[in-house]
Each structure stands twice: as structure tokens, then as C-alpha cells.
Amino acid sequence: MLEKVDLDRKLSKEVFKSTWPNLMDELGMAQRKAKELGIPVMIVFEGWDGAGKGTLMNELIQALDPRGFEVHNVKSDHEPLWPPMRRFFQITPPKGKIGIYNRSWYRRILDGDESDKVLEEITSFESQLAQAGYCIIKLFLHISKKEQRKRLKALEENPATAWRVTKEDWDNHKRYDKIAQTVERMIHQTDKGYAPWTIVESHQKEYATVKIGQSVLEQISSAIKRAEAEKDISPARFSGLGLRKDTRTSILRNLNMGLSLSEDAYRKELKSCQSRLREIQYHLYKLRKPLVIVFEGMDAAGKGGCIKRLTQNLDPRGYQVVPTAAPNDWERAHHYLWRFWNSFPKGGHIGVYDRSWYGRVLVERIEGFCTEPEWRRAFGEINEMEDQWADFGAVIIKFWLHITQEEQLRRFKERQENPLKQWKITEEDWRNRDKWDLYEEAAEEMFMRTSTPNAPWVLVEGNCKRFARIKVLKEVIKMAEAKLKL
Amino acid sequence: MLEKVDLDRKLSKEVFKSTWPNLMDELGMAQRKAKELGIPVMIVFEGWDGAGKGTLMNELIQALDPRGFEVHNVKSDHEPLWPPMRRFFQITPPKGKIGIYNRSWYRRILDGDESDKVLEEITSFESQLAQAGYCIIKLFLHISKKEQRKRLKALEENPATAWRVTKEDWDNHKRYDKIAQTVERMIHQTDKGYAPWTIVESHQKEYATVKIGQSVLEQISSAIKRAEAEKDISPARFSGLGLRKDTRTSILRNLNMGLSLSEDAYRKELKSCQSRLREIQYHLYKLRKPLVIVFEGMDAAGKGGCIKRLTQNLDPRGYQVVPTAAPNDWERAHHYLWRFWNSFPKGGHIGVYDRSWYGRVLVERIEGFCTEPEWRRAFGEINEMEDQWADFGAVIIKFWLHITQEEQLRRFKERQENPLKQWKITEEDWRNRDKWDLYEEAAEEMFMRTSTPNAPWVLVEGNCKRFARIKVLKEVIKMAEAKLKL
Numbered sequence: 021m022l023e024k025v026d027l028d029r030k031l032s033k034e035v036f037k038s039t040w041p042n043l044m045d046e047l048g049m050a051q052r053k054a055k056e057l058g059i060p061v062m063i064v065f066e067g068w069d070g071a072g073k074g075t076l077m078n079e080l081i082q083a084l085d086p087r088g089f090e091v092h093n094v095k096s097d098h099e100p101l102w103p104p105m106r107r108f109f110q111i112t113p114p115k116g117k118i119g120i121y122n123r124s125w126y127r128r129i130l131d132g133d134e135s136d137k138v139l140e141e142i143t144s145f146e147s148q149l150a151q152a153g154y155c156i157i158k159l160f161l162h163i164s165k166k167e168q169r170k171r172l173k174a175l176e177e178n179p180a181t182a183w184r185v186t187k188e189d190w191d192n193h194k195r196y197d198k199i200a201q202t203v204e205r206m207i208h209q210t211d212k213g214y215a216p217w218t219i220v221e222s223h224q225k226e227y228a229t230v231k232i233g234q235s236v237l238e239q240i241s242s243a244i245k246r247a248e249a250e251k252d253i254s255p256a257r258f259s260g261l262g263l264r265k266d267t268r269t270s271i272l273r274n275l276n277m278g279l280s281l282s283e284d285a286y287r288k289e290l291k292s293c294q295s296r297l298r299e300i301q302y303h304l305y306k307l308r309k310p311l312v313i314v315f316e317g318m319d320a321a322g323k324g325g326c327i328k329r330l331t332q333n334l335d336p337r338g339y340q341v342v343p344t345a346a347p348n349d350w351e352r353a354h355h356y357l358w359r360f361w362n363s364f365p366k367g368g369h370i371g372v373y374d375r376s377w378y379g380r381v382l383v384e385r386i387e388g389f390c391t392e393p394e395w396r397r398a399f400g401e402i403n404e405m406e407d408q409w410a411d412f413g414a415v416i417i418k419f420w421l422h423i424t425q426e427e428q429l430r431r432f433k434e435r436q437e438n439p440l441k442q443w444k445i446t447e448e449d450w451r452n453r454d455k456w457d458l459y460e461e462a463a464e465e466m467f468m469r470t471s472t473p474n475a476p477w478v479l480v481e482g483n484c485k486r487f488a489r490i491k492v493l494k495e496v497i498k499m500a501e502a503k504l505k506l
Numbered sequence: 507m508l509e510k511v512d513l514d515r516k517l518s519k520e521v522f523k524s525t526w527p528n529l530m531d532e533l534g535m536a537q538r539k540a541k542e543l544g545i546p547v548m549i550v551f552e553g554w555d556g557a558g559k560g561t562l563m564n565e566l567i568q569a570l571d572p573r574g575f576e577v578h579n580v581k582s583d584h585e586p587l588w589p590p591m592r593r594f595f596q597i598t599p600p601k602g603k604i605g606i607y608n609r610s611w612y613r614r615i616l617d618g619d620e621s622d623k624v625l626e627e628i629t630s631f632e633s634q635l636a637q638a639g640y641c642i643i644k645l646f647l648h649i650s651k652k653e654q655r656k657r658l659k660a661l662e663e664n665p666a667t668a669w670r671v672t673k674e675d676w677d678n679h680k681r682y683d684k685i686a687q688t689v690e691r692m693i694h695q696t697d698k699g700y701a702p703w704t705i706v707e708s709h710q711k712e713y714a715t716v717k718i719g720q721s722v723l724e725q726i727s728s729a730i731k732r733a734e735a736e737k738d739i740s741p742a743r744f745s746g747l748g749l750r751k752d753t754r755t756s757i758l759r760n761l762n763m764g765l766s767l768s769e770d771a772y773r774k775e776l777k778s779c780q781s782r783l784r785e786i787q788y789h790l791y792k793l794r795k796p797l798v799i800v801f802e803g804m805d806a807a808g809k810g811g812c813i814k815r816l817t818q819n820l821d822p823r824g825y826q827v828v829p830t831a832a833p834n835d836w837e838r839a840h841h842y843l844w845r846f847w848n849s850f851p852k853g854g855h856i857g858v859y860d861r862s863w864y865g866r867v868l869v870e871r872i873e874g875f876c877t878e879p880e881w882r883r884a885f886g887e888i889n890e891m892e893d894q895w896a897d898f899g900a901v902i903i904k905f906w907l908h909i910t911q912e913e914q915l916r917r918f919k920e921r922q923e924n925p926l927k928q929w930k931i932t933e934e935d936w937r938n939r940d941k942w943d944l945y946e947e948a949a950e951e952m953f954m955r956t957s958t959p960n961a962p963w964v965l966v967e968g969n970c971k972r973f974a975r976i977k978v979l980k981e982v983i984k985m986a987e988a989k990l991k992l
Contacts, residue, residue: 021957026756035752136622208889211955213882219755219954231753238746242878245744258731260724266521267717269705270512392728396699403694468705469697471507 021207022200022219027164029221036226043233044083050240051084051118057247058115060154061240064124067161068196069189070171071222073122076161079229080236081120089118096127101308101367103412104128105141109361112149114353124158129206130199137411139209144404150214151397152355155243157236158215160207161222165196257388260396261461269464271479277424280484293493294333300500301334301370307504308367310414313496314376317421318459319449320431321482322489326421327372329489330496339370344379356380356390356398357405364409377402378418381466386458399469410474415503418475419492420463421482425456507693508686508705513650515707522712529719530569536726537570537604543733544601546640547726550610553647554682555675556657557708559608562647565715566722567606575604582613587794587853589898590614591627595847598635600839610644615692616685623897625695630890636700637883638841641729643722644701646693647708651682743874746882747947755950757965763910766970779979780819786986787820787856793990794853796900799982800862803907804945805935806917807968808975812907813858815975816982825856830865842866842876842884843891850895863888864904867952872944885955896960901989904961905978906949907968911942 031039054061063080065073081089092111099107105125113119125145128138146156163171172189175181192199211217218235222228281289304311313330315323331339342363351359357377365371380402385395406416423431432453435445452459471477478495482488500506517525540547549566551559563577578597585593591611599605611631614624632642649657658675661667678685697703704721708714767775790797799816801809817825828849837845843863851857866888871881892902909917918939921931938945957963964981968974986992 021954024757024953024957026760029753029756031752039752208958212886213879213884216882216885216955221755227753234753242744242746246878258728260728266517266525267515267713267720269707270515271510274512392732393699396702398699399702400698467510468507469702471510472694 021204022162025162025219025221027221027223029227030224031226031230036230039230043230043237047083047233047237048085050237051088053244054240055088055116057244059243059247060113060115061118062113062154062156063118063236064121064158066124066126067222068163068168069192070168071161071163072225073161075225076228076232077120077122080232083233089120091120091122094121094123094127096131103408105145105408106361106364108145109358112355112358126206130202134202141408142210146215148401149355155240156215157239158217159220159232160217161220163222167223168193168196258392259385259388260392261458268461271464271467272422272460275422275479275481277481277483279481279487281487281490286486286490289490290329293490293497296497297493298333300497301338303504303506305338305368309504310365310367311370311500312365312414312416314373314418315421316375316378318423318428319452320428321421321423322485323374323421325485326489326492327374330493331372339372340365341372341374344373344375357401378466382459382462385462386455402470403472406475415500416475417496417499418477419480420477421480421488423482427483428453507690508648511648511705511707513707513709515713516710517712517716522716525716529716533569533719533723534571536723537574539730540726541574541602543730545729545733546599546601547604548599548640548642549604549722550607550644552610552612553708554649554654555678556654557647557649558711559647561711562714562718563606563608566718569719570604575606577606577608580607580609580613582617589894591631591894592847592850594631595844598841598844612692616688620688627894628696632701634887635841641726642701643725644703645706645718646703647706649708653709654679654682744878745871746878747944754947757950757953758908758946761908761965761967763967763969765967765973767973767976772972772976775976776815779976779983782983783979784819786983787824789990789992791824791854795990796851796853797856797986798851798900798902800859800904801907802861802864804909804914805938806914807907807909808971809860809907811971812975812978813860816979817858825858826851827858827860830859830861843887864952868945868948871948872941888956889958892961901986902961903982903985904963905966906963907966907974909968913969914939
């Protein structure tokens with residue numbers, strides 16, 4: 021395919037001068053319109069060494085309002101303590117802004133890893149963003165081997181730029197034909213309708229500049245048309261709940277909610293579990309593996325108490341408790357998983373989530389804070405994210421703390437009557453209580469669709485707080501021991 | 507996950523009697539509404555041997571208008587002469603109808619092939635259909651090992667049904683736990699937002715019947731809501747064309763349109779090529795590999811003449827020319843690739859396409875016969891289809907016959923003046939001619955996005971008919987020799 025590209029394309033100065041200024045105006049207008057509609061745009065610059073990425077990016081930027089874009093230089097070096105896609109998720113633009121990438125997640129392939137895993141992770145990344153309305157533009161700046169040689173020579177011969185040419189550049193130049201095959205495969209496998217590649221003939225700067233401008237304009241315009249067509253639809257907010265009670269799954273109703281633990285047994289177990297956990301924390305650190313612990317459950321189920329016992333004896337430099345509330349404006353401007361990629365614990369550390377990304381398929385689903393296609397998609401998106409974390413070596417365990425409706429009522433009343441605990445109970449808690457059945461149903465669907473060997477759900481009978489806390493500690497220990505092969 | 511399912515679920519006769527008749531009415535209404543909106547629905551029944559697929563399917567069917575559904579019994583045996591997904595594509599329902607599958611494409615996995623390839627093909631199949639608006643419902647009927655044993659025994663003890671229990675059934679029964687692991691992996695990997703799995707606890711018939719009814723009703727209702735929300739939008743019909751001529755790719759304009767061949771050389775080459783082709787046809791037959799040859803190109807580029815020379819000397823029992831016109835009503839009621847899966851040549855045969863599935867990204871794109879997301883998606887969908895064919899062993903080659911605008915004008919005039927050829931030229935040809943630039947641009951994007959090592963585009967300089975015909979023959983021979991290792 022690359023061989024079909026005509027690299028002799030040129031624009032005369034006159035044509036350039038009569039084209040580019042108008043195009044710049046149009047790009048500026050498209051940027052404003054995309055901002056108005058809240059469309060996030062990502063523009064990827066990949067290409068051969070010496071193809072002029074920096075120069076051409078700079079030309080494009082001249083057309084844009086500098087308050088509306090951010091340029092990201094992506095280095096080859098990866099972050100060994102984080103799952104590979106984290107650093108790319110972090111630099112996705114918020115709504116209405118443009119992210120420009122000088123090299124990108126495609127470094128992973130171009131640096132030599134063509135495995136299915138890398139391909140899957142990139143595809144998952146782009147498709148999750150595209151589904152959420154991101155406009156993804158990918159440019160490959162193409163020059164011939166001969167042109168590359170000419171440019172490297174020219175740089176070397178100029179004393180001001182000679183330092184820029186490294187031995188690696190020449191090594192890569194020698195491997196041009198082999199790299200070209202990798203590029204072909206990469207483009208073929210990642211050229212998707214929602215994130216297409218454009219090959220830019222880059223021998224002449226004027227030509228390449230205009231082609232880049234036109235391609236970017238075309239794709240943003242198309243995203244604008246789509247967004248405008250969809251602007252006036254109020255999307256279906258169908259929670260998909262309401263199977264008659266008779267035939268719903270009954271995972272939660274089958275829990276033995278009478279399970280309990282005596283004060284004595286609790287004290288003893290707590291001590292031994294907590295010291296084992298401390299040991300495990302050191303193992304994690306030595307092995308540089310992160311541990312992710314998620315807590316979900318009904319209000320007043322005792323999440324806070326469990327988290328306290330879990331972390332009480334840990335080295336505070338090695339863990340973080342992440343409380344998850346409704347997203348703030350900045351988080352809301354990003355993909356809904358963005359904040360969780362951001363807070364992911366690095367290798368050797370422990371992240372404890374007090375509520376989590378599962379809010380998407382619980383409260384957001386039930387309250388209609390997201391649309392039906394969004395929460396339906398979320399099961400798979402979450403599985404993809406957790407799979408990537410597990411592949412990276414993370415130990416993941418997810419707890420659903422359960423209490424009966426009667427026990428919840430008892431705890432609510434206690435909170436209301438106790439001046440020290442009154443802050444813990446709000447009107448919203450009472451409203452949620454009315455939706456008990458809906459939450460049970462949504463939770464059970466969540467267990468079925470997102471409990472995986474690498475990130476299982478553990479259901480905790482929580483009417484007796486002592487029992488629940490010890491079960492949580494033991495399950496964390498068991499999981500960590502198994503995954504770390506202790 | 508399967509172990510979390512509570513298999514003791516039952517419905518009392520009273521509850522069943524008060525629930526099921528209403529549910530049947532609602533299912534009937536949903537079916538009528540889906541028909542009205544043209545939603546195709548697919549309901550998959552998978553599950554353990556002895557789980558009662560036949561019985562439960564029958565209960566569901568009672569609720570439906572028999573003119574609106576079709577039941578397909580899927581056997582394990584595959585069709586060795588066709589790509590594996592063909593037989594499933596063929597039995598997808600048309601718009602507004604329901605296809606019910608007693609076992610399905612998941613047989614491929616459950617019969618023991620858990621390879622990535624199978625998984626990819628199934629994912630591609632379901633996601634292409636879902637994108638086109640298909641409602642895909644997948645049920646897994648679950649029973650315990652103990653229950654399975656009880657049912658097999660009962661069948662054996664009854665003289666009327668003993669014959670139904672085979673040695674294989676008992677062998678599978680013994681492997682229950684191992685199969686359960688395969689089922690878990692399969693469900694996890696194919697449980698998508700657009701095609702979710704529902705586990706049906708199937709120990710009691712009443713319970714399972716109502717659960718199936720409710721799940722089907724819920725998913726069809728949800729598809730109806732989506733379709734209604736989208737009914738009033740006129741989708742963006744943006745052809746994405748119109749890059750200024752200066753910076754468009756110039757693949758076609760760089761062809762050497764002066765290439766020609768003398769009458770003498772033509773005669774000689776034609777004879778030798780045609781006899782080699784005949785040999786190749788026998789090799790194909792012996793190796794049971796299909797050969798797919800696609801012709802696209804401007805009007806009057808000489809497709810017919812090429813096809814004639816290509817097939818002139820072939821064994822007529824082994825090839826078929828498939829002319830592709832605008833889809834008829836029945837074809838239009840299916841997925842746009844359905845008719846091409848249907849006409850795919852079987853192993854050992856040759857299929858010659860006079861225009862093809864590429865109409866989606868040429869005429870349909872330019873004329874707005876499909877929406878922008880549809881044609882953008884098509885590049886990837888077509889690549890997936892051709893990849894599956896190539897994996898199966900098909901030899902695929904695609905020709906773009908090109909002529910200059912001047913040559914086309916000459917040929918049009920000649921046709922108009924020659925009473926024997928007047929039928930070949932219509933008003934539409936003249937209209938298409940006005941869109942020459944748009945077709946060139948769409949064709950060049952098509953080459954870039956769909957030329958792959960396994961299914962390359964070959965551009966043919968067609969101003970001299972003799973030259974074009976010989977080039978086509980030689981390229982077919984070259985490709986076949988390479989792929990068949992002759």
C-alpha cells in the first residue's frame with residue numbers, strides 16, 4: 021500500500037498561498053464549533069524519522085486557537101510501574117479540546133512489539149473513546165528511503181543540527197524496508213472507521229501542510245455533522261431493570277445472612293490477618309505488583325469499617341484509599357474511566373476503592389445518569405480495563421458488602437439518633453433505600469457480567485460487621501497469595 | 507460465575523399461570539412492534555445436553571406469530587467447502603423477522619475450538635450485525651451435573667426415548683466440569699453490550715419459560731426504544747469527499763494510460779494465458795480452494811470484455827459470473843454483505859464478480875444510499891470478510907479497470923451510434939460521468955484502506971482493451987500460482 025503512494029506530489033507556491041490561509045480560517049471555525057458541541061479531538065502524528073513531524077505539526081497549530089489544544093510529546097520509554105495504556109488514557113483531551121500527539125501509543129508497535137495483546141489494547145483504547153464521541157485523526161507522514169537519507173545527511177552536514185542525528189537514526193534508516201512492512205501491517209490492522217489513518221505524502225512541506233489541514237478539517241467537520249444530528253435526540257434512558265422478582269437471579273437472596281463471628285474470635289483473627297497483610301504488602305513491593313481492592317455495596321453496609329481494618333496495619337507509604345463520589349466537572353469532561361486510570365496504584369502499591377467504576381452500572385444506570393447504550397457497553401469496557409491491569413500483573417479483588425433491608429433500617433435509625441453519626445445519613449440514603457430491588461437486580465447482573473478469574477467478585481455477608489471484616493481480610497490474603505505465588 | 511447461579515429456582519403453578527399468559531401477550535405485541543420498525547431479532551438457544559432447549563424454545567414460540575419467525579437447527583458438522591461463518595450469515599433474519607437458533611455459531615467453540623480465530627470471527631459476525639441494528643439475544647440453559655445425569659437416566663429408562671441417549675452424551679456428561687470451564691470462558695469473552703448472554707436456570711420448566719420470556723421481552727423492548735429514538739433522525743449522509751484536487755492521492759492519475767498491446771502479441775498471449783488458466787482451474791479443484799476475482803471500474807472501462815476472456819476457456823461447471831446490481835428488496839432486507847456471503851464460490855470453484863461489495867464505498871457512498879457511519883464502517887467490515895475468506899484458503903484478487911475521461915467519452919459516443927450497443931448506455935452513465943472526480947477520490951481511498959496482501963487491488967490501465975485483458979489474465983495467474991504454490 022505504501023508503495024502506491026505518489027511521493028512526488030507538490031504544490032506550487034501560488035496554489036499554496038491561495039489555499040492555506042482560507043484553510044486556516046476554516047480550521048479555526050471548525051475548532052470553535054467542535055468546542056461549542058463539546059467534541060474532544062485527538063490528532064496523531066506518526067511517520068518516518070525525518071519526515072518533518074515537528075515542522076508540520078507547527079504549521080497546523082498556527083491555524084488553531086492556542087487555548088483550545090495541547091501538544092503531547094510521546095517518548096518511547098514506557099513506565100514499568102503502570103499498565104501500558106495508562107499514560108495515554110491520562111492525556112486524552114477533555115470535551116471540546118484538541119490533543120495533538122507527536123508520536124503516540126503506536127510507538128508500542130513501532131518499537132517492535134507487534135503482539136496481539138498490544139493490538140488489542142490499542143483497539144480497545146480507541147474504540148472506547150470513539151464510542152464516547154471522540155474524534156480520532158491519525159496521520160502517517162511518509163517519505164521514501166532515499167529522501168530520508170538525504171535529510172539525515174543534510175542535518176549531519178549542518179554543524180547546528182549535526183547533534184540531532186544519532187547512530188540509531190542511521191540504524192533505522194538501514195532497516196527502512198523492514199520497518200515499512202511493520203508500518204503496513206500496523207496501518208492495516210488499526211485503520212478503523214471510527215479512527216482512520218491518512219497517509220501524508222511529506223516530501224514537500226507546502227503539499228503536506230495543506231493535506232494535513234484538509235484531512236483534519238474533513239474529519240472534524242464530519243464529527244460536527246454527527247454531533248449536530250444527534251444533538252436534539254434525547255437518548256433512551258432505559259435502565260433495563262424490572263424483571264419480575266420471580267425469575268430474577270437470586271444470588272444475593274441466597275446469601276446466608278445469619279453468619280456471624282464472636283468478639284473473641286474476631287480479635288484473634290483480626291490480629292493474625294493484619295500482620296499477614298503487612299507481609300503481603302512487602303511482597304507486593306518487592307515484586308512491584310499493584311493490588312486493587314474494590315468495595316461496593318448497599319448504603320451502611322460497612323464499607324468504611326472494612327477499609328479501616330484492612331489498612332490499619334499497613335505501611336501508609338504504600339497504599340491509598342480512593343473514595344469515589346459523583347464525578348466533578350473536570351472528570352465529567354473526560355471519558356468516564358479516565359479518573360480510574362488516573363488513580364490506579366503503581367506497581368508495588370495498594371489502591372483501595374470506596375465505590376468505583378462500577379457506579380456506571382449501578383447508580384448511573386438506575387438513576388439514568390447515563391444512557392442505555394452507555395451502561396450496556398460499560399460491562400465490556402470495564403472487563404477490558406481490568407484485563408489490561410491483570411495482564412500487567414495487578415492483583416484485583418472486588419467486594420460486594422451486603423446487608424439485609426432490616427439491618428439497613430436499623431443502622432439508618434442508629435445513625436439518625438447518634439449525633440456523632442448523623443452526618444453519615446442523608447435524604448439520598450432514604451431515597452436509595454426505596455430502590456433496593458433495582459440495586460439488587462443491577463448488582464446481580466454486574467456480578468454475572470464482570471466476575472472473571474482475574475478480577476472476581478466476592479460477596480460478603482455483612483449483617484455481622486465482625487464476620488464481614490474478617491472475610492474481607494482473608495479473601496484479600498488468599499487472592500494475593502495465589503496470584504503472587506507465596 | 508456459573509457456580510453463582512442458584513439452580514433451585516422454581517415458580518409455583520399459580521404464579522406461572524398468572525404470569526405466563528400476560529407475558530405471551532406482551533411478547534406478541536413486541537414482535538409486532540419490532541416488525542413495524544423493521545428490527546431483525548436473533549434468539550440463540552445454547553445450553554447443556556438435556557437442559558430442555560427444544561421444550562423451552564417451543565414454549566417461547568407459542569407466544570409468537572408463526573409468520574414472523576423461523577427456527578434454525580444448527581448441526582455441529584461444518585461445511586468443509588465454505589468459510590465457516592457463511593452458513594450462519596445465510597440464516598440471519600431479514601428486517602422485522604425473528605431467527606431462533608437451536609444451537610448456533612457457538613458450536614464452533616463448544617465442539618472444542620477455542621482459538622482466537624474462531625473468537626474473532628464470531629465477534630466480527632455479531633458486531634457487524636449489531637451495528638446494522640440487529641437485536642441479538644443469547645440464552646444459555648444451565649443445569650447441574652447431577653440434574654443432567656438424572657435426565658439422561660430418565661430418558662434411557664423410557665423405551666420411547668432411550669434411543670435419544672448416545673454414548674457421546676454420557677462422554678460429555680463425564681466431562682461436565684471441563685466443559686463448564688469452556689462455557690465460562692466462552693461467555694466471558696463473548697458477553698458484549700450489543701449481544702449479551704443470559705444464563706437461564708433450567709431445572710424447572712415453568713421458571714425457565716418465564717425467565718426466557720422476560721429476557722426476550724426486555725431485550726426486544728430495549729431495541730424498540732432505541733429504534734424509535736432514532737426513527738426521526740435523518741442520518742448524516744456525508745460522502746466525506748471533496749479534498750481539493752491539489753492534495754488528493756493521485757494513484758489513478760499516475761497510471762501510464764498509454765500502455766498498449768499489438769493485435770499479434772495479444773492473440774499469442776491470450777492463447778497461452780487461457781490455457782494456463784484452465785490448468786489452474788483444475789489445480790483449484792484438486793486443492794478445493796475457491797478463487798474470487800472482483801472487477802470494479804469506471805463505466806465502459808471494459809469489465810465485460812475482460813470477464814469474457816477470463817472465462818472463455820474455463821470449465822463452465824467450475825465458475826460463476828456474479829453481476830452485482832442495486833440490491834433487490836429481499837437483499838435490502840438483510841445485512842448488505844449477506845448477498846455476497848451467499849454467492850461466495852465453494853472450494854474448488856471460481857467466482858467472478860462484475861462489481862461487488864465495494865459498491866458500499868463507491869456508488870452508495872457517493873450517492874448517499876448509505877449513511878456516513880455505514881460506509882466508514884464498511885472498509886473494516888469488508889477487510890474482516892475477506893480476511894475470513896483468505897484464512898479459509900480462498901485466493902482473492904481485485905481489479906480496478908481504469909480508463910481516461912476522454913476514452914470514456916469516445917466509448918460512450920460509439921455506443922450511442924452503434925445500434926447494437928445502444929442498450930449499454932443509459933442516462934445514468936452520463937450522470938456518473940459528471941461525478942468522475944468523486945469516483946476517483948472514493949476509489950483511491952478504497953485502494954488505500956482495503957488493499958491487503960491476501961486480497962490486493964490491481965490497477966489496470968484500460969485505454970487499450972487488449973493490454974487490459976492480458977494484464978488481468980496474467981495477474982490472476984500470478985496470484986493463483988503464488989497462493990497455490992504451483
